[in-house]
Amino acid sequence: MEATTSPFKIVLGSSSIARRKILAEMGYEFTIMTADIDEKCIRKEKPEDLVMALAEAKAEAILQRLPIGDNVKDAEPTLLVTCDQVVVYEGAVREKPSSKEEARQFLKDYSGSHAATVGSVLVTNLKTGFRKGDWDRVEIYFHTIPDETIEKLIEEGTVLYVAGGLIIEHPLILPFVKQVVGTTDSVMGLPKALTEKLIKEAL
Template sequence: MMKLILGSASRSRRQILSEMGYQFTVLSADIDEEIRIEKPEELVVALAHEKVVIHDGVIRKKPTTSEGARKFIQGYSQSHASTIGSVLVTNMKSCVRMEGWDKSEVYFHKIPDEVIDSLIEEGSVFYVAGGLLVEHPLTSPLVESIVGTMDSVMGLPKELTEKLIKASLQES
């Protein structure tokens, strides 16, 4: 019987892994999210359990102020954001590590100021990369399209995760 440990406190990652049918234990990693690496694909692998949002070529992490969150969300209005997330699977028996990254794009209709105000007041935007909450009831109707998958945007691409789990088991 395989035991899984999710090294992230992310609610959406727990939800996605549960949807995939896995039982797991959560052991959140204490990592420095302020590491400076310019290439988003390299950054997410270095962070190993994180997701970053790219808007106009700039990496956006979790907003820390209301003004920052407002700027992020207004920037997505009638525009798009890219998410780049990584998955790192370690087979603790064989010490085999498999890693990869996945990218998706989210295109938005105009996001009204009252929606932005409500999101900031609620506070959830401060816990996600780029303040990007595509699954939220206030923002999901404003998503024009997603290139990629919703689970990738939310931080744990199912297809990549499954592929890496299977590969790590074959290598043991």
């Protein structure tokens, strides 16, 4: 990948390590800026609408902090990539667990059942102002997850910091993932194909 000579710059508006890893795997170099927004004050009925609204809010928050003149003057465009993700279980939207108890309940719910992730990607071209976003949904089916595995996951703690307490690539949970209808990168927070498509369109 000739990422170093890429004719545009990317700002990833996310603090997620998984998203960083995926964008790097795609061959892009990028800088990171995080949007400190109160996600709880944005509510939508449909999960697809919610993740799109949150990606927009993150983009707006980051735009406020960018010296906008520079991006318009720069020869090469800068693309801002913002994302959001929620888990949907039996029609209800789940965000990051608020406690260990809630995370435990979430995992018990998934055991022998299924959930979905709905993730958004929004690309804003800071030079032209063009903005395009879309969402991606993945269905995940689980085998029965033993209680001791759930306890180990809670103790280890990663599940406390992800939407719906849902992780599929974690070595403890991987053996209990029955089927994934969609792509793992999407579940991890950044669907590669969709991101690639939006980057091309934004240029």
